Amino acid sequence: MESLLGTAVERETALGSEHDAWTLHRVLLADGREVLVKRAARPGLFAAEAAGLRWLADAGPVAPVAPVLDVADDLLVLPWLEPTRPDASLAERFGRELAGTHAAGPGEYGAAWDGLIAGLPLDNTPDPGPWARWYAERRLAPYLRAPGLDGPTIRLVEQVIEDIDALAGPPEPPSRIHGDLWSGNIVWTAERGVMIDPAAHGGHRETDLAMLALFGAPHLGRLLAAYDEAAPLAGGWRDRVPLHQLHPLLVHVALYGESYREAVADAARRALAARS
Structure with a gap:
């Protein structure tokens, strides 16, 4: 992948797959942003997920949900969320x-x-x-x-x-x-x-x-x-x-x-x- 979200890709790291249906990738963009990219094994897998994320976000600022940055037939892009141990x-x-x-x-x-x-x-x-x-x-x-x-x-x-x-x-x-x-x-x-x-x-x-x-x-x-x-x-x-x-x-x-x-x-x- 040469570019994403209108920005050149600096680095991409494969993170494995889920249910043999999609693969996960951590991507660093040239502007410094890090994103999570999901790539589907077949078209149309991410339409429901993107619709659901946006619909949950419509609950307002209180909704603790990842925003959708981009979605296509075989691609979903979310912000990279740095995990920590919750207290x-x-x-x-x-x-x-x-x-x-x-x-x-x-x-x-x-x-x-x-x-x-x-x-x-x-x-x-x-x-x-x-x-x-x-x-x-x-x-x-x-x-x-x-x-x-x-x-x-x-x-x-x-x-x-x-x-x-x-x-x-x-x-x-x-x-x-x-x-x-x-x-x-x-x-x-x-x-x-x-x-x-x-x-x-x-x-x-x-x-x-x-x-x-x-x-x-x-x-x-x-x-x-x-x-x-x-x-x-x-x-x-x-x-x-x-x-x-x-x-x-x-x-x-x-x-x-x-x-x-x-x-x-x-x-x-x-x-x-x-x-x-």
Whole structure:
């Protein structure tokens, strides 16, 4: 690559690949800027990511999200974010800012663009809700075809779908959510935590919090306490964590096969148990 963002490229460092779908590169430009470049293995992979980043940024200055510098069919350019080790105060700030992003509600579930998560399709057809039905139809049912599932696990998820109204908790308006907020999709800089790689859409705010808990996040207890102080959560939200984790675990089965099957079955069992 000779130039980028209208500026000559001084140095490019390959950082590896993700999901065999794109490669990552750290690029130094002649004007001194450093950027992160993602190159796609097939066209069109970055349209949803760029749309989601811009839509999250529309929540206002509080939104902790990386700005899109450029996007094309096979290319996405973001600022280079120098990572650091987060302390509790950074986690608390992120919790408060995430609450602010969620509060900039979109008015309906889904999004105006076709969704992707880790290169897999997401049905973002806009829908007024309620969330329980939308989640069952758009996030759980499509992944029951994943080849890594077996009959007993499919029946457990089908039971969750059947009982979704009783499991979903009190009604809430749609929130502006990241949609794939595991800890690896937060870059902790010296000033704040910054969200990257979203599967953004109008959804349930508990989904982002459950995703943070799925693989662990730094100072998670402090982060959640700060969130709850800024935007109090509905009673019983901790019991609903497995319900919200069910979709990303189904995605992992679709991506990585049967090694995640028992995690899906366990989340479905715990979601069903929380009803009683």
